[in-house]
Amino acid sequence: MSQIQQARKFNAWGKGIEPEYGPQAPAPTAERGSAVGIRIEGLDKSFGSVPVLRQLDLEVPAGQFLAIVGKSGCGKSTLLRLLTGLDEPTGGRITFTGPGGEAVTPNARIVFQEPRLLPWERVAGNVAVGLGPGQGGRPAKEKSLAALREVQLDEKAGDWPAQLSGGQRQRVALARALVSRPDFLALDEPLGALDALTRITMQGLVERVWREQGFTALFVTHDVGEAVALADRVIVLDEGHIVLDILVEHERPRLRGAEDLARIERQLLDAIFRR
Amino acid sequence: MTLVAELPKPAALPGGPNLRQAGRWISSRLAGALPLLLPVAIVVAWQTASSLGLIGNRLMPAPLDVLRAFWDKTISGELGVNIAVSAQRALSGLFVGGSIGFLLGIANGVSSLSHRLTDTTLQMIRTIPNLALIPLVILWFGIGEEAKLFLTSLGVFFPIYLNTLHGVRTVDPQLIEMGRVYGMNGWTLFRKVIFPGALPSIFVGLRFSLGIMWLTLIVAETMAASSGIGHMANSAREFMMTDVVVLALVIYALLGKLADATARFLERRTLQWHPAFQTPAKG
Ligand SMILES: Nc1ncnc2c1ncn2[C@@H]1O[C@H](COP(=O)(O)OP(=O)(O)O)[C@@H](O)[C@H]1O
Ligand SMILES: [Mg+2]
Numbered sequence: 001m002s003q004i005q006q007a008r009k010f011n012a013w014g015k016g017i018e019p020e021y022g023p024q025a026p027a028p029t030a031e032r033g034s035a036v037g038i039r040i041e042g043l044d045k046s047f048g049s050v051p052v053l054r055q056l057d058l059e060v061p062a063g064q065f066l067a068i069v070g071k072s073g074c075g076k077s078t079l080l081r082l083l084t085g086l087d088e089p090t091g092g093r094i095t096f097t098g099p100g101g102e103a104v105t106p107n108a109r110i111v112f113q114e115p116r117l118l119p120w121e122r123v124a125g126n127v128a129v130g131l132g133p134g135q136g137g138r139p140a141k142e143k144s145l146a147a148l149r150e151v152q153l154d155e156k157a158g159d160w161p162a163q164l165s166g167g168q169r170q171r172v173a174l175a176r177a178l179v180s181r182p183d184f185l186a187l188d189e190p191l192g193a194l195d196a197l198t199r200i201t202m203q204g205l206v207e208r209v210w211r212e213q214g215f216t217a218l219f220v221t222h223d224v225g226e227a228v229a230l231a232d233r234v235i236v237l238d239e240g241h242i243v244l245d246i247l248v249e250h251e252r253p254r255l256r257g258a259e260d261l262a263r264i265e266r267q268l269l270d271a272i273f274r275r
Numbered sequence: 276m277t278l279v280a281e282l283p284k285p286a287a288l289p290g291g292p293n294l295r296q297a298g299r300w301i302s303s304r305l306a307g308a309l310p311l312l313l314p315v316a317i318v319v320a321w322q323t324a325s326s327l328g329l330i331g332n333r334l335m336p337a338p339l340d341v342l343r344a345f346w347d348k349t350i351s352g353e354l355g356v357n358i359a360v361s362a363q364r365a366l367s368g369l370f371v372g373g374s375i376g377f378l379l380g381i382a383n384g385v386s387s388l389s390h391r392l393t394d395t396t397l398q399m400i401r402t403i404p405n406l407a408l409i410p411l412v413i414l415w416f417g418i419g420e421e422a423k424l425f426l427t428s429l430g431v432f433f434p435i436y437l438n439t440l441h442g443v444r445t446v447d448p449q450l451i452e453m454g455r456v457y458g459m460n461g462w463t464l465f466r467k468v469i470f471p472g473a474l475p476s477i478f479v480g481l482r483f484s485l486g487i488m489w490l491t492l493i494v495a496e497t498m499a500a501s502s503g504i505g506h507m508a509n510s511a512r513e514f515m516m517t518d519v520v521v522l523a524l525v526i527y528a529l530l531g532k533l534a535d536a537t538a539r540f541l542e543r544r545t546l547q548w549h550p551a552f553q554t555p556a557k558g
Binding site for chain 2: 086118120121122129133160161162163176
């Protein structure tokens with residue numbers, strides 16, 4: 001499906017504004033969902049006596065796409081789990097902020113590396129889980145279908161998860177996270193289990209929904225190229241500290257392997273391996 | 276050549292079976308009948324051997340004698356009453372033992388307090404073969420209905436308890452965490468995640484317990500009952516009516532098969548999502 005065709009499809013359900021995402025197309029502004037800013041101050045987390053995050057400070061402006069890279073075990077998942085309330089910090093503070101800088105309660109969602117779909121719910125039912133308990137009936141069904149359309153999987157609404165491919169399952173998981181229009185989305189190596197070609201498609205998809213919905217995105221990945229291709233900003237985590245924090249201010253969509261992006265990649269790799 | 280020309284063209288018969296379809300239909304029917312081949316062959320051989328006098332009728336009746344006994348007992352109404360009595364005992368035992376096993380399995384799977392409180396005790400009771408309790412049970416209850424209900428319930432209880440517990444405990448913790456992320460807790464989490472996740476295992480327990488249910492009932496009815504299929508077989512033995520004894524065995528086999536088929540049917544209906552029960556995806 002060409003980009004033009006895709007753009008028409010989105011227009012049909014009233015989301016997409018811009019005809020095409022090109023270097024010349026302005027970032028969508030109208031009809032975007034809300035986004036929260038994140039302020040992390042002196043965040044500590046240890047498991048028993050083992051410290052994982054130490055005195056972490058980080059400020060994420062609303063709507064930013066922040067990628068987090070770092071060696072396995074450096075605390076990336078732990079950070080996301082603290083931000084989404086799956087775990088309690090040992091010390092420090094996390095504040096989500098509204099447009100005026102006031103503290104707000106975020107509508108946060110997380111996508112894991114595994115799709116974690118309920119095998120006994122059909123695809124549409126799994127997406128409806130994202131609306132929270134007590135949501136049912138026609139409105140829920142319609143919202144689920146709309147979210148599935150966003151990930152181009154509406155024709156699979158009646159299938160069982162077992163009948164989908166790995167990439168399709170992860171798209172359902174994404175639709176489940178998006179169906180409640182979150183203002184903060186954490187993604188913990190969401191594409192880590194997919195094959196290289198599916199990953200490229202999925203990266204485009206993640207970038208597209210982020211541009212359309214405008215939520216604040218925290219994207220953990222072990223693929224430096226992926227981080228540079230998608231994010232506004234990349235941080236490198238090492239032993240619970242941020243050791244590098246760089247902005248990637250290139251036009252979207254970005255060309256994989258472009259020379260200046262490659263330079264940033266190298267910079268990130270140097271920081272990760274302390275070269 | 277003329278023969279071919281006389282045959283109506285496939286297009287002239289919309290929806291008419293073509294040869295290959297017919298062949299496939301026949302072979303699928305044959306494949307369906309295949310499991311019956313051996314039992315039928317055995318019965319035929321048995322009847323032949325009996326008719327030729329190779330098997331003494333005093334110890335092993337011919338199939339036709341069993342059939343006659345079936346007919347006589349049906350006409351007299353005795354068979355219907357006994358089947359109803361046995362089936363009712365089996366179902367009550369399944370209901371009582373199954374419900375307690377299910378509820379305790381869920382409770383012990385969900386709550387570690389409940390598990391610590393009861394599981395060790397239950398595991399100890401489990402090591403006693405429930406039929407070993409018959410003398411004690413007769414002392415307690417005589418040969419009344421309570422004795423049979425107690426024994427079958429106890430027999431049914433353990434497979435359902437153990438498999439429900441196992442099912443609940445092996446529900447993917449990642450799914451439970453996902454449920455919590457999306458705001459599920461308590462009853463919603465149970466209904467949406469834990470129970471469906473444990474269901475395949477619960478069905479395994481159910482089918483196990485059906486086997487134990489019949490076994491316990493047969494023994495209990497043979498030793499301590501004044502009605503039911505087991506009693507019918509046991510009193511026939513006193514009069515050397517081997518045809519009735521064998522008839523009782525056949526009835527037990529059929530009831531057992533019926534129970535298992537029902538459980539399988541329920542399993543297929545409720546576990547449609549499970550890859551093992553899915554017909555291959557249509558192209
Ligand atoms: N629940 C837990 N209990 C104990 N240690 C944990 C727990 N979760 C994570 N850890 C430890 O914290 C460290 C960081 O883990 P994690 O955040 O998952 O790393 P990453 O996602 O960057 O690979 C690891 O050393 C891991 O062993
Ligand atoms: Mg991780």
